[in-house]
Structure formats: structure tokens, C-alpha cells
Amino acid sequence: MNSCALKVELFLKLQSVNKELCSGFESCFGASTSRIQILHALLEENEILQADLQKQLNIDPAAITRHLKQLEKSGVISRYRKDNDQRATWVKLEEVAKIEIEKSYKEKKEFIDQLFDRFTEEELSLFHKMIQRVELNIEEAVRAKESNENG
Structure with missing residues (x-):
């Protein structure tokens, strides 16, 4: 196989592995990669502006709004505005969700350990x-x- 063909083969393999990795990870946690990134970022922050969260994770503004609305509806997060600035939307993780996320770290570690086994x-x-x-x-x-x- 020549160098050009090998590079194309590697590129296609990387795409395939990425799809399988995301799919496997999501099935282990019952959430999309974007949603997991959002929850992890919120676990790290006490509270954060929705716009800052969107920029930090590089997620489309409409997509982050959809994710946050669904998380809010399920009681995982709360979104609110502060009295001194009614234009900005703040986001924070609910305490019950923090406990569940921390529990999921064990599952995440097991998935990663299995991924790099041998x-x-x-x-x-x-x-x-x-x-x-x-x-x-x-x-x-x-x-x-x-x-x-x-x-």
C-alpha cells in the first residue's frame, strides 16, 4: 500500500473508531457526549453563564439550549437570572445530580480501562x-x- 492510500485508510479508520468510541461511551452512560461534557463542566463550576458554557464546550448555541432545557426538565440543572442582570442566563448543577455524576466516574474509569486494555x-x-x-x-x-x- 502506498503512502497516500495508507493515509486515506488511517483517516477513514480514525473516523470509524471515533464513531464507535462515542457510541460505546454514550451507551455506557445513557447520555450523549455533548451532554456528558456539559455535566462535567458544570460539576467543575459552581455556576456559569450559559453563553460561557457554550463557548467553553464549543457547542452550537441552539444545541446547548436544547440540552440545558432537557436537563432542567429532568431536574439535573437549574437555569436562572440574577437580579443585577436579567439578560444573562446562569446555569448550575443540582446537588442530586452531583452525586450521580460522581458515581458515574467509576463506570467511566472502567470503560477507559477496558478501552486501553493490553x-x-x-x-x-x-x-x-x-x-x-x-x-x-x-x-x-x-x-x-x-x-x-x-x-
Whole structure:
């Protein structure tokens, strides 16, 4: 297999693995990756502006609103406005949800341990470096494309 064909094969495999990873992770936790990211971010913050949460997680504003409405309806979060600024919507995790999320960390750890089962420390380290390089290459490719479009 030539270099070009191998790169295409690897790209397609990365896409496939990403789909399987997200699907497997979501099925273990009964929630979408976006929803899990939202809950994790809220666990880290006492309260946060909805707009800041949306920017931090890089989720479409309409999508974050949908997720938050569903989480609010199920009693997991509360959204509110402060007296000094009625325009901004604040979000916080309800106490009962914090307990459930912390319990889910055990399941998350088990999923991750199983995901990387039979990898040596050396293989994990090498894989980490490779993934970091792919991320860097993606960032550079996006910047180059934006530069070409704007310049």
C-alpha cells in the first residue's frame, strides 16, 4: 500500500473508531457526549453563564439550549437570572445530580480501562504523542485554510 492510500485508510479508520468510541461511551452512560461534557463542566463550576458554557464546550448555541432545557426538565440543572442582570442566563448543577455524576466516574474509569486494555505503558505513551501530532496537524490545516480564505 502506498503512502497516500495508507493515509486515506488511517483517516477513514480514525473516523470509524471515533464513531464507535462515542457510541460505546454514550451507551455506557445513557447520555450523549455533548451532554456528558456539559455535566462535567458544570460539576467543575459552581455556576456559569450559559453563553460561557457554550463557548467553553464549543457547542452550537441552539444545541446547548436544547440540552440545558432537557436537563432542567429532568431536574439535573437549574437555569436562572440574577437580579443585577436579567439578560444573562446562569446555569448550575443540582446537588442530586452531583452525586450521580460522581458515581458515574467509576463506570467511566472502567470503560477507559477496558478501552486501553493490553496496551503497554510504552504503547500508550507513543499513541498519546501520535494523537497530539494529529491534533496539531489539524489545527495547522484549519489555520492555513482560514488564512487562504481571508488573504
